[in-house]
Amino acid sequence: MKQSMEQDAPIGVFDSGLGGLTVMREIMRQLPEEHLLYFGDTARVPYGSKSKRTVCRYSRQIVRFLQSRHVKAIVIACNTASALAFDEIRDEIDIPIIGVVEPGAMMAADTTKTNNIGVIGTESTVKSGIYDKFLHRINPDITVVSKACPLFVPLVEEGLWEDRVTEDIAGRYLHELKEYEIDALVLGCTHYPLLRRIIGREMGEQVKLVNPAYETAKSLKVLLTEHDLLHPSGIDDKGPTYDYYVSDGVEKFISFAGDVLSCHVGKAEVVNIESY
């Protein structure tokens, strides 16, 4: 049995910016006893158009920061970083780590009946072909159709979650996906669940939208259990702590985080992430 000090340590959750809060939200729901430490790389957002080399360097700096805060496990709550940096980082650290891509792929494979799956994400995620790889590993008969949607992130960050412009752009991006008979569409970027209504209307009811956040939180629970790192329930009267760190723009972060998490986020601290 592990020391309770280790079980009591926080889980580090990181993202290129604000989108990972949709994953944070799901972990809060499914693992309500856990302390969480969120880092959003708001100074260097977005990752979605950056190269593997750059995303790996940035992710390593963040992992070093999280380890300096003694996290017991790490969640890469960003599809691009999961796609480009997960394998490298997993081999370099000795605490459990999980990305959003593998759980998302598992959920999509469970959802589809036609074996035709759509994936939307950032330029770098789609270019990496990572969802195809995981989906084909699960079931070689699955056909994957991917499409990069570069404007979705700025549209979400501008607050246009329900807007005719976002509808117009969604129509163009998703048009060609509709020609294939997909019945499951992976929202392969953590910003996209915030556009779920528009994407859902565009794709039609027969297409199930797969949000990897749900399955990631579920897989995280399994992983913590395997490592005997799950926070024991009911022993901590004070409840979990949620700490927020960003590399820039505290005010914008706090306001956006409040909207996504539907709760008051009191403060966030700025970290000079390049020094890690």
Place this chain on the structure above:
Amino acid sequence: MKQSMEQDAPIGVFDSGLGGLTVMREIMRQLPEEHLLYFGDTARVPYGSKSKRTVCRYSRQIVRFLQSRHVKAIVIACNTASALAFDEIRDEIDIPIIGVVEPGAMMAADTTKTNNIGVIGTESTVKSGIYDKFLHRINPDITVVSKACPLFVPLVEEGLWEDRVTEDIAGRYLHELKEYEIDALVLGCTHYPLLRRIIGREMGEQVKLVNPAYETAKSLKVLLTEHDLLHPSGIDDKGPTYDYYVSDGVEKFISFAGDVLSCHVGKAEVVNIESY
């Protein structure tokens, strides 16, 4: 009289990414003898939503890189960096440096007849109030109306220079500017000249669009002359060299640069800018 070696050194031009190429283009036109070295911080783009502290840190790293390449002068071809970092950097280096904001303000003040000037730019540029400051210094009677247009940069980078979505967004951003009787509108972000047609149609013929790039190149010529650093014309048979450096994404840069400069950009080199 200075050594010709110093006059023969390149001018360093930098931007947060690709937009500064519109300034580069203007310098090529007005100073066709000069060697130019362009740096685009494509790994950390955009600057427009970042804080002063972060933009200053990034700009300092770039200036150190340019100095390591022995540039004879520096052009900050980015409105956000000019707005947030120009004063700090000018005091720290001993070579001539110029931003785009002061020349842009001078040109706008020359252009207006009604003394009502509009300024559009990124969130950080508009928040800094820098155009207001320069315009009021030139003429205290000038009224300035500013508006941040955060989606313009991603729309330009997505290639939607002439598109109904860009028109729709432009209509919303520029709508309130039209209520004031402005007769000059500063394109206070180096991406915006690429949307000049849509912005021009929206504002109407009575509003002159002011592109700071033109005046920046003109002021640069004056500055170099003052410091006896102008490249002597006609002494170099080989013509000027143009070198391109970026912090990420060489291919995208080369393709975009070709479009903006209307010439073939053969290669660009990746720089690990955080190490400077």
